[in-house]
Amino acid sequence: MLEGIEFLNKEFFWLLLLLPLAILWYVLKHKKQTAELKMSSVKGFKIAQSWLPKLKHGLFVLRLLALALLITALARPRTSDESTKTKTTRGIDIVMAIDVSASMLAKDLLPSRLEALKKVAAEFIQGRPNDRIGIVEYAGESYTKTPITSDKAIVLRSLEDIKYNNIIDGGTAIGMGLATSVNRIKDSKAKSKVIILLTDGVNNSGFIDPKIASELALEYGIKVYTIGIGTNGMALSPVNINPNGSFQYGRVQVQIDEDLLKEIADLTGGKYFRATNNKKLVEIYDEINKLEKTEIEEIKFTTYQEKYRPLVLLAALFLLLELLLRSTVFRSFV
Structure with missing residues (x-):
């Protein structure tokens, strides 16, 4: 019954100590509240039993209940309903630059580098509901998949x-992918602008130097996080296309220009990561998610409902009763 009810002025409950004192006073004084007539004998009188004198104590009970209710009302019982509203105070715009060259079909990450990336990136996107995100694809050239x-x-x-x-020319144009990503986000009004650039190779195509794109x-004011994806050593990668259009796989040495990726990250204030397996790729995106936190302001609204009024009305009802x-039933006895 009292679940969810709080009392604003609890100190008034000390007044409840008056109730035992009132009961003690009533016990000591109630005999003097009725008239007494001493007679040497009542043999000549007819004795009639009445229930009214026995119920007269109910009047005192009503008064005690009214007093208890008034004290409880003074303690200000109330319930509260709290609601929250969040406001993004520091939004982040993110462009994910994804290498889609044939080498991304290598199977050193399961089921392939590209599919493993898509799964982890999807979880990353779902975990950032307050930010804007875009996607850039690149291989020998680059283009915007999603603004x-x-x-x-x-x-x-x-x-x-x-x-x-095979629409995009073969090769890996890291500079092109980075430059297209910069072009997508450079006019953003967000407080923080971030590019997550992922590749599994070296810059061997395109007409924009990665260092120039980094300086851009x-x-x-764009921060670039770079990720080199691929195991150390050899990886099962596409080496040829069969007549039916499927890929022929073979063991190929993994080559990632880590020095370039580190230089890009260091120059722009980002960080370089190496994903050698599925688990490491998940950890990398988790770390980026922690590094680039959107500041959220939480505003709380509390609605109070005062509950003392029913207590006062009930106390008044008891006193009136x-x-x-x-004045009526017990007029002759009290």
């Missing part, structure tokens, strides 16, 4: 649609 948007459903669908195709990112009974 930065707050609609995560669109971003997730675009991510799911990413697959290797620095000029626009006592007065009524005292």
